[in-house]
Amino acid sequence: MKTWIIFSCSTFIYIIFGLSPCSPPKETAELPDVVSQHPAAANYALYCAGCHGRNLEKFADKAWMSDNSKDAIIKSIKFGLSVDGMPAFEKTFSDEEIKSLADFVQKGIPKDKSQLKKPDTKNPIVSSEEFKFVVDTVVSGLKVPWGLVFLPGGDMLISERAGTLNRYSNGKLSAPIEGLPAILARGQGGLLDLCLHPKYAENGWIYISYSSPAKDGSGDSNTAIMRARLKGNQLTDQQTIFEALPMVSTQHHYGSKMAFDREGYLYFGVGDRGEHFEFPQELNNHNGKIHRIKDDGSIPEDNPFVKTKGAMPSIFSYGHRNPQGTAMHPETGEIWESEHGPKGGDELNLIKPGLNYGWPVISYGINYNGTVLTKLTEKKVWNNLFSIGNLLLLHVE
Ligand code: HEC
Structure with a gap:
């Protein structure tokens, strides 16, 4: 099977594929x-x-x-x-x-x-520990491309954070797709990820995550997910299936990549919205969590906190900072998450139901201004949210 890995940067999209050995790429120009x-x-x-x-x-x-x-x-x-x-x-x-x-x-x-x-495209063959790969510019002129999916026929849908949804077909971008929800494109927010239903060929559902502005015009926002179908250049049958609460005024840490598992549940992260003491360790809000919902937005009966009083029932795991990557392992079916941490504290986590991943109580990182947020990298807690009171070890996996 050909492995496709997609990197995006502010103006280009690269498609990368396994290839023969060659020298590593040159650094970009040094500072004078x-x-x-x-x-x-x-x-x-x-x-x-x-x-x-x-x-x-x-x-x-x-x-x-x-x-x-x-x-x-x-x-x-x-x-x-x-x-x-x-x-x-x-x-x-x-x-x-x-x-x-x-x-x-x-x-x-x-x-x-x-x-x-400007990205470095002069020396397009790159060596990593595992692969050699070629870097090729496929689409140019995009502003912060964020989400990308391949439609069954080979066309790409590409979201730009500024709020444009593009279809790339036969070597060119079509006119922007219409019918998107209201989007707050500021700071790290905007139009975010795209994901197809596992049975897309049968039901046509496209999942779109974005920063949704509060209806009261306050400028507050939070991550939301809409599903819709595509007819020509128009989204139809739009349904908002998730809205993270509470909305807040900060414009960063929206999390938001989405992935379906083999049973058809949809997983995604919502970031701590920059309020790490407020949200990630409390279950009464959606922020700083990984969520698990059914394809129509309803709550799976076996979610870990459905019976916990006051908890948001979509929560699957908590104690996250900015969960920006979500993917299902293609062989094991496990859900993995990459987390944008504080300085030196990025994490790759295997997501398990009900687990507390510790932010901001434990972390390998420090604040970006060099101050220490926590000295702990692990902590034992009595987790009374589990009926038998298991002794859980909080740790960064
Ligand atoms: C955690 C990431 C992060 C770190 C660390 C960081 N910055 Fe920034 N900085 C940003 C972001 C995000 C912006 C706003 C977007 C932009 O202007 O690029 C920004 C903006 C700026 C701006 C432009 C401000 C303006 O008025 O438009 C300057 C100058 C700057 N940073 C300097 C620095 C310097 C110097 C350091 C190190 C002492 C630093 N930054 C460290 C993320 C960071």
Whole structure:
């Protein structure tokens, strides 16, 4: 069987497949010396590169980049941009160090700003531990492609976070598909994942996850799932089958990749919405959880918390930060989840019913500004949610 792995980045989609050996890819262009010898280079590498790229390549082209005044940059570094997920560094660095980082960031930005987001396609054969593969650009011009499914005939449906659903057919993108729900496309939110019903050929259901804005116009939002059928260029039979509660004003940690298991249950994660003390350890809300629902949105009778008073019955596991990947293992049928953790704390978890995966009580990571959130990487608890009071070991798998 040919293995298809899809990577997406801000402007291209790559399709990757197993191939013959060759040399590893070259790094993207190094920073000019003037910048790499900058006094803030080490702080940048340690605290910023993980999100903004070693060569600042993950900064988007924004007005402040051409603005000579550093005030806006200094303010963003010092106080963060909480709704976007940019941490505040006022406790990490002195004002001098922050000024120096701002200088470093500005000096490192090349004159040709299109470089900032360009992927490396010059040397398309990549070696990993397991495979050699070719990187090929299939669709270009997309803005933050997020979800992708192949329809039975080979066409692709591609969601863009900004709120566009595209069909890629015979080498080109058709006009955007109409009939999407109201979507809040801000911060990390927007149109998110796509998934086909396991019996798509018979029933035509397409599952779409997205950041749903509150109807009261408050600007609050949370993850929701709609299913719909596709007729020509139009979604029809739209049904909202899940809406995560409570809605909140933050615009990050929506989680949201979806996967069906062999029995036809739909699994997906909702992130902690940036409120880690509030939500993931409490069962009275949907945030910071993996959920399991039937294909029509109803609740499976054997979900672990259906009989727990006050618990959201769709919860399958809890204590998650930002569960961004959900997949069924094709051989074992197990559900695996990848979790966007704090700095150094990303996780790959095998999802089991009723388990607490520990966030934010245990974690291998630290906060992105370098402060410690928890020193614990495991903890024993009496889990009174189980009738026999099993002694459970909370751990990061
Ligand atoms: C956890 C990820 C993360 C880390 C770590 C991080 N940033 Fe950011 N940063 C973001 C996000 C998200 C944004 C908002 C989107 C954007 O402008 O790219 C942002 C925005 C910025 C901006 C633009 C602000 C504006 O007004 O538009 C600057 C400058 C910046 N970061 C500098 C830094 C520096 C310097 C560091 C290290 C000390 C750092 N960032 C660490 C995620 C991060």
